[in-house]
Amino acid sequence: MDLIKETAKRKTFAIISHPDAGKTTLTEKFLLFGGAIQTAGAVKSNKIRKTATSDFMEIEKQRGISVATSVMGFEYAGKRVNILDTPGHKDFAEDTYRTLTAVDSVILVVDCVKGVEEQTEKLMGVCRMRHTPVIIFINKMDREGRNPFELLDELEEKLEISARPLTWPIGQGQSFKGVYNLYQKGLNLFEANTTRISESIIRVSNPEDPELEKWIPESFCKRLREDVALIEGVYEPFDKGLYRDGLLAPVFFGSAINNFGVKELLETFLEVAPSPDKREAMERTVKASEETMTGFVFKIHANLDPNHRDRTAFFRICSGRFERNKFYHHTRLDKKIRFSSPTHFMANEKSVIDDAWPGDVIGLYDNGSLKIGDTLTEGENLHFRGIPSFSPEIFKSLENRDPMKSKQLDKGIRQLTEEGVAQLFIQPGNRKIIGTVGELQFDVIKFRLEHEYGAQCDFTPLRYHKALWVTGTDKEMLEEFLRRKWTAIAHDKEEHPVFLAESEWMLKVAREDYPALEFHTTSEFKTESEQQSNGIH
Numbered sequence: 001m002d003l004i005k006e007t008a009k010r011k012t013f014a015i016i017s018h019p020d021a022g023k024t025t026l027t028e029k030f031l032l033f034g035g036a037i038q039t040a041g042a043v044k045s046n047k048i049r050k051t052a053t054s055d056f057m058e059i060e061k062q063r064g065i066s067v068a069t070s071v072m073g074f075e076y077a078g079k080r081v082n083i084l085d086t087p088g089h090k091d092f093a094e095d096t097y098r099t100l101t102a103v104d105s106v107i108l109v110v111d112c113v114k115g116v117e118e119q120t121e122k123l124m125g126v127c128r129m130r131h132t133p134v135i136i137f138i139n140k141m142d143r144e145g146r147n148p149f150e151l152l153d154e155l156e157e158k159l160e161i162s163a164r165p166l167t168w169p170i171g172q173g174q175s176f177k178g179v180y181n182l183y184q185k186g187l188n189l190f191e192a193n194t195t196r197i198s199e200s201i202i203r204v205s206n207p208e209d210p211e212l213e214k215w216i217p218e219s220f221c222k223r224l225r226e227d228v229a230l231i232e233g234v235y236e237p238f239d240k241g242l243y244r245d246g247l248l249a250p251v252f253f254g255s256a257i258n259n260f261g262v263k264e265l266l267e268t269f270l271e272v273a274p275s276p277d278k279r280e281a282m283e284r285t286v287k288a289s290e291e292t293m294t295g296f297v298f299k300i301h302a303n304l305d306p307n308h309r310d311r312t313a314f315f316r317i318c319s320g321r322f323e324r325n326k327f328y329h330h331t332r333l334d335k336k337i338r339f340s341s342p343t344h345f346m347a348n349e350k351s352v353i354d355d356a357w358p359g360d361v362i363g364l365y366d367n368g369s370l371k372i373g374d375t376l377t378e379g380e381n382l383h384f385r386g387i388p389s390f391s392p393e394i395f396k397s398l399e400n401r402d403p404m405k406s407k408q409l410d411k412g413i414r415q416l417t418e419e420g421v422a423q424l425f426i427q428p429g430n431r432k433i434i435g436t437v438g439e440l441q442f443d444v445i446k447f448r449l450e451h452e453y454g455a456q457c458d459f460t461p462l463r464y465h466k467a468l469w470v471t472g473t474d475k476e477m478l479e480e481f482l483r484r485k486w487t488a489i490a491h492d493k494e495e496h497p498v499f500l501a502e503s504e505w506m507l508k509v510a511r512e513d514y515p516a517l518e519f520h521t522t523s524e525f526k527t528e529s530e531q532q533s534n535g536i537h
């Protein structure tokens, strides 16, 4: 009974956006509403600033702070809200993709001036792949932005999802008056204010209600009525089922910095967003309501203090009740493992807990036995799917600068890649190729190898364009391919062969010459066809 009640209470989600659209500001306002923080500005420190790209120490400092704030939990209106933080910096996109495997839904923030940006599209691709329900918040309505209808068209076209406005802006920028709530039939008047935590909604029966004229100028009322008529005529009514299947995104307009439209968003989110339900494991579908505990590791965070080489594994509970000090089955290592001090994260604090429920993300102390993607159960051999590696975009070979320290370098690079800092590909002769999505990771690796493992390295840029996992039922053809292309073949840590293509054209030729082989853009092959249709390349 507790299990059903606790599961239904939980809403585990991430706020995602292109950098600067307002993710940090919105997160902070949610925490203010939840009473988890008292002052604005408390979350700011978690952000890796764009100017920090060359200032690695600053990033490290901020990374340190982010340990406590990577998961932010609070109680609101009888619900337990778990916000999973994702790094805003694009070089940490891989980290964000992995975090998205641990949520039940997302809120996507879009800047009304800039519209859909590059990172928005990429993140949305990951959501589509997993059919994650998405709510869109169009932010910065206090600025002169784009026409809201035009923005909706762009969302539908670029994000390949149907959009359904649930609130509608009245004016914009200097003349922004507020929003009309199409869902709850109310008027929320704009007031520039960064600290208030209440929003007063004026109830109106419909847009024709003469009550509107009392609050907003006539010309704005007229325009609103026309807009609403158009919306109701063109857009299908909001359908919770379609939203939950990831096919329809409800859209809200507001201004996070002014705390405007945030409460409406949060309350509708709590009403419509799914609680933990079911998860696909390789062997079967696992329901959150199952009595036995299951869950997986989606993120590893190293302690930055070189004297304490321990790490925190972020573990998402999928079913059952997690208990402190109970032995669980580590399916990859086939061994029993227990945790004496699992932690919960509440805003900026973490505390040891005795139990946790589906949807919760807890921190597990790890001395090296946990890896990203590991599953824990009460004995069953399960492997949760959906934590693939994506093809990196930048490749460099790793050169050891101190031959006396090659053991340290080997160990360091293995551990760092297990944490998901970068991907490691090995070629014959133990030649190591590091693949990342951003330049910043190379600074991170270099710095950490030196400070945590005492190893020194250099990187030589390589001209590869993409890494593709190769499979094929025609064993002879596969072997011939691997032999002929040996200079462009490496193996990942699981010893899967990977083709390092120098260009899109080379890949096309390989596909034509070896038609029986499959070239996968992620390490999780079974979802490949889905990814192709979802635009993840």
Ligand code: G4P
Pocket (backbone or CB within 6 Å): 017, 018, 019, 020, 021, 022, 023, 024, 025, 026, 047, 088, 139, 140, 141, 142, 143, 254, 255, 256, 257, 258
């Ligand atoms: P991010 O996490 O998505 O990268 O964005 P963040 O919340 O840090 O917001 C980026 C910038 O946009 C910040 O300004 C923030 O104050 C501003 N902002 C957020 N919401 C709104 C809004 O509703 N209206 C307007 N006009 N601005 C908004 P900054 O100058 O980069 O930082 P700061 O000096 O304000 O901290």
